[in-house]
Amino acid sequence: MSNAPKILYTLTDEAPFLATASLLPIIEAYTAPAGITVETRDISLAGRILSHFPDFLRDDQKVADDLAELGQLATTPEANIIKLPNISASVPQLLAAIKELQQQGYALPDYPEEPRGERDNEIKARYDRTKGSAVNPVLREGNSDRRAPASVKAYARKHPHKMGAWSSDSKSHVAHMDAGDFYGSEQSAVIAQPTTLKIEMIGSDGRSQMLKTGLKVKAGEVVDASVMSTQALGEFVDAQIDDARAQGVLFSLHLKATMMKVSDPIMFGVVVKRFYDQVLSKHAAVLEQIGFDANNGIGDLAARLPSLPADQRAAIEAELAAVYATRPGLAMVNSDKGITNLHVPSDVIVDASMPAMIRDSGRMWNAEGKLQDTKAVIPDRCYAGIYQAVIDDCRAHGAFDPATMGSVPNVGLMAQKAEEYGSHDKTFQIAADGTVRVSDDAGHVLMEHAVKAGDIWRMCQTKDAPIQDWVKLAVNRARLSHTPAVFWLDSARAHDRNVIAKVEQYLKDHDTSGLDIRILSPVEAMKFSLTRIRQGQDTISCTGNVLRDYLTDLFPIMELGTSAKMLSIVPLMNGGGLFETGAGGSAPKHVQQFVEEDYLRWDSLGEFLALAASLEHLAETTGNARAKVLADALDAANAKFLDTDKSPSRKVGGIDNRGSHFYLAMYWAQALAAQSDDAALQTKFAPLAQALTVNEAKIVAELIAVQGKPVDIGGYYKPDMAKLSVAMRPSATLNAALAAL
Numbered sequence: 205m206s207n208a209p210k211i212l213y214t215l216t217d218e219a220p221f222l223a224t225a226s227l228l229p230i231i232e233a234y235t236a237p238a239g240i241t242v243e244t245r246d247i248s249l250a251g252r253i254l255s256h257f258p259d260f261l262r263d264d265q266k267v268a269d270d271l272a273e274l275g276q277l278a279t280t281p282e283a284n285i286i287k288l289p290n291i292s293a294s295v296p297q298l299l300a301a302i303k304e305l306q307q308q309g310y311a312l313p314d315y316p317e318e319p320r321g322e323r324d325n326e327i328k329a330r331y332d333r334t335k336g337s338a339v340n341p342v343l344r345e346g347n348s349d350r351r352a353p354a355s356v357k358a359y360a361r362k363h364p365h366k367m368g369a370w371s372s373d374s375k376s377h378v379a380h381m382d383a384g385d386f387y388g389s390e391q392s393a394v395i396a397q398p399t400t401l402k403i404e405m406i407g408s409d410g411r412s413q414m415l416k417t418g419l420k421v422k423a424g425e426v427v428d429a430s431v432m433s434t435q436a437l438g439e440f441v442d443a444q445i446d447d448a449r450a451q452g453v454l455f456s457l458h459l460k461a462t463m464m465k466v467s468d469p470i471m472f473g474v475v476v477k478r479f480y481d482q483v484l485s486k487h488a489a490v491l492e493q494i495g496f497d498a499n500n501g502i503g504d505l506a507a508r509l510p511s512l513p514a515d516q517r518a519a520i521e522a523e524l525a526a527v528y529a530t531r532p533g534l535a536m537v538n539s540d541k542g543i544t545n546l547h548v549p550s551d552v553i554v555d556a557s558m559p560a561m562i563r564d565s566g567r568m569w570n571a572e573g574k575l576q577d578t579k580a581v582i583p584d585r586c587y588a589g590i591y592q593a594v595i596d597d598c599r600a601h602g603a604f605d606p607a608t609m610g611s612v613p614n615v616g617l618m619a620q621k622a623e624e625y626g627s628h629d630k631t632f633q634i635a636a637d638g639t640v641r642v643s644d645d646a647g648h649v650l651m652e653h654a655v656k657a658g659d660i661w662r663m664c665q666t667k668d669a670p671i672q673d674w675v676k677l678a679v680n681r682a683r684l685s686h687t688p689a690v691f692w693l694d695s696a697r698a699h700d701r702n703v704i705a706k707v708e709q710y711l712k713d714h715d716t717s718g719l720d721i722r723i724l725s726p727v728e729a730m731k732f733s734l735t736r737i738r739q740g741q742d743t744i745s746c747t748g749n750v751l752r753d754y755l756t757d758l759f760p761i762m763e764l765g766t767s768a769k770m771l772s773i774v775p776l777m778n779g780g781g782l783f784e785t786g787a788g789g790s791a792p793k794h795v796q797q798f799v800e801e802d803y804l805r806w807d808s809l810g811e812f813l814a815l816a817a818s819l820e821h822l823a824e825t826t827g828n829a830r831a832k833v834l835a836d837a838l839d840a841a842n843a844k845f846l847d848t849d850k851s852p853s854r855k856v857g858g859i860d861n862r863g864s865h866f867y868l869a870m871y872w873a874q875a876l877a878a879q880s881d882d883a884a885l886q887t888k889f890a891p892l893a894q895a896l897t898v899n900e901a902k903i904v905a906e907l908i909a910v911q912g913k914p915v916d917i918g919g920y921y922k923p924d925m926a927k928l929s930v931a932m933r934p935s936a937t938l939n940a941a942l943a944a945l
């Protein structure tokens with residue numbers, strides 16, 4: 205195959221987007237001499253919003269729907285996409301982004317939180333398409349292969365990050381429900397013939413309502429349904445609040461309200477309502493009137509209180525203080541600013557929050573700004589148990605040692621919206637008591653649940669082709685890295701039983717001789733992997749979509765200090781490549797630090813690794829030999845970058861993200877100048893390598909000189925590109941050297 209070599213680089217949000225303003229000019233300068241085009245596509249929250257409202261914007265303000273274009277491209281062999289982390293917006297973030305855009309002169313409508321009439325419904329539906337994890341499921345037309353490359357692991361062993369010590373009498377623990385959750389109610393079916401499903405709600409009064417019709421399913425597809433009883437959840441939460449107070453530990457809640465954008469905000473709301481019951485019940489009428497929504501967190505109340513008369517406001521504030529006096533301490537997101545774990549549903553996201561707690565000796569921050577033992581409430585049992593297994597291990601054996609510990613790479617089943625992370629359009633909060641029934645074309649009932657008003661019912665789909673591809677990837681990875689591979693599947697779950705049967709069947713399609721491949725329940729798989737990790741041994745985890753997410757933050761954060769240092773490749777099922785940068789988020793607190801003191805702590809190593817993999821893929825698919833030369837030189841530069849430890853330090857005065865980009869550029873140019881595979885590239889890059897090497901001290905000084913004072917970038921969700929470029933490219937010497945290339 206030969207086509208014009210092109211890489212699509214995504215413009216996203218927050219820290220990774222700021223970093224792009226400095227890194228992209230370097231990437232463009234280096235790839236151009238090889239005849240490679242790098243184009244950008246805007247998939248930021250602001251960009252997604254604007255692309256949905258052309259009818260409200262002036263012609264010069266309209267933007268294309270880049271996400272839809274990339275989603276389409278991801279199904280083709282030509283795709284070569286570098287995907288940086290983006291905001292998966294909660295409602296409070298969506299509201300803030302809309303407000304900022306309106307202030308910048310975009311005449312967007314307000315978000316109709318309580319829609320009245322057709323027009324409101326239509327506008328809300330448009331906004332809701334940009335909400336939550338709206339990007340990744342669209343682009344992920346493949347399964348994932350996430351790991352710490354050998355060079356990164358070696359770096360972490362040489363420069364181990366700090367890990368909080370663990371004590372055997374830590375009172376920290378995970379609390380989960382014992383009944384009434386998704387885990388306990390799961391039903392699963394494998395589709396025999398292509399058909400169309402419908403989801404029907406039959407009320408106890410006999411009235412029936414279609415929740416969804418026309419849901420096409422393919423042969424071999426696994427479909428599951430389960431239900432969370434909000435009553436059981438509420439009772440469980442009450443008991444945990446009391447128990448946390450009795451034990452003197454912090455109360456914390458860990459959900460994934462971003463990716464599980466329908467079910468988890470409701471669960472979050474149940475916990476907020478229970479925790480603040482005293483004040484919310486007493487002032488219910490007033491709170492209703494000011495539009496408070498518990499699903500948006502208690503921060504929503506704080507935001508709306510100013511609209512009340514002073515006396516009403518004081519009464520509510522007094523009641524809030526009384527709640528805090530009688531409740532257990534809440535884990536804090538920011539104790540200086542009084543932001544609690546229950547403030548905003550997107551502040552505490554389980555994949556990152558549980559590893560952070562484990563790294564901090566099993567503790568979280570309390571209101572006094574001190575670390576304290578914590579009850580981590582993870583209501584549903586499907587995956588909660590793995591974290592208790594880690595806590596048990598740390599209590600028994602102490603903290604993990606990054607200098608000696610083994611690694612747990614992941615091969616994750618996520619293609620085509622697999623499993624829970626694709627369930628949003630099939631998740632419903634039930635309006636009345638009755639039965640939810642899933643049936644096919646021929647009227648056969650596949651699954652049926654008794655439900656009560658308020659319950660959360662959801663259905664998931666996992667297509668057969670992605671499962672086959674996942675098994676193949678797992679076998680390949682086990683073979684390539686000579687490492688045991690464990691499928692984390694729970695035979696007590698209906699869905700997992702169906703997947704186990706498929707895994708057993710599809711393993712037979714591959715040569716597995718000499719490989720150690722096992723199927724273990726998540727808790728057993730965790731214990732097995734942790735035992736090996738302490739012996740310095742690696743174990744591949746082959747998991748479904750949710751555990752993919754959880755484990756690819758958990759292990760990198762323990763092994764490397766941050767999941768930003770991960771290599772995260774998605775071989776797309778139709779032959780293209782999606783290269784995600786790291787496995788971590790968009791680090792909002794890094795933006796805060798940047799605007800306050802012109803210092804960006806974001807670690808772009810994930811971008812460097814993704815770029816090398818993308819160039820490698822480009823060389824293979826387009827036969828462009830120069831892409832290979834660039835990739836090899838970038839590999840060498842990455843190794844040198846790690847060896848010399850040029851990642852950003854944490855504080856003003858050291859090199860930050862921009863300084864680390866300079867070092868990458870210098871090492872990359874040096875490697876290109878030193879190679880002899882391509883004489884023209886060698887000649888082209890030799891003077892640049894020379895200029896950067898000679899001016900190292902000067903460039904670093906120019907980059908550091910700007911630090912330490914506030915910087916204006918003209919927006920949070922949509923920064924001013926000109927201001928941002930000036931702020932992120934403060935070294936005239938570096939800019940001139942790049943321009944001269």
Ligand SMILES: NC(=O)C1=CN([C@@H]2O[C@H](COP(=O)(O)OP(=O)(O)OC[C@H]3O[C@@H](n4cnc5c(N)ncnc54)[C@H](OP(=O)(O)O)[C@@H]3O)[C@@H](O)[C@H]2O)C=CC1
Binds near residue numbers: 289556788
């Ligand atoms: N692929 C994607 O698009 C993803 C997007 N997200 C989105 O990102 C946002 C934040 O979520 P979340 O990941 O939970 O929180 P953060 O982005 O705050 O990440 C958690 C912590 O990881 C560390 N970290 C992550 N990336 C880097 C980096 N490149 N350089 C240095 N440190 C890093 C920091 O820890 P410390 O300060 O302790 O060193 C950071 O505070 C949300 O909107 C979420 O939806 C999240 C995951 C993936």
Ligand SMILES: O=C(O)CCC(=O)C(=O)O
Binds near residue numbers: 336338340341
């Ligand atoms: O899409 C998202 O919201 C986050 C994705 C994520 O956390 C992951 O894939 O690791």
Ligand SMILES: [Mg+2]
Binds near residue numbers: 753754756757787788
């Ligand atoms: Mg994640």
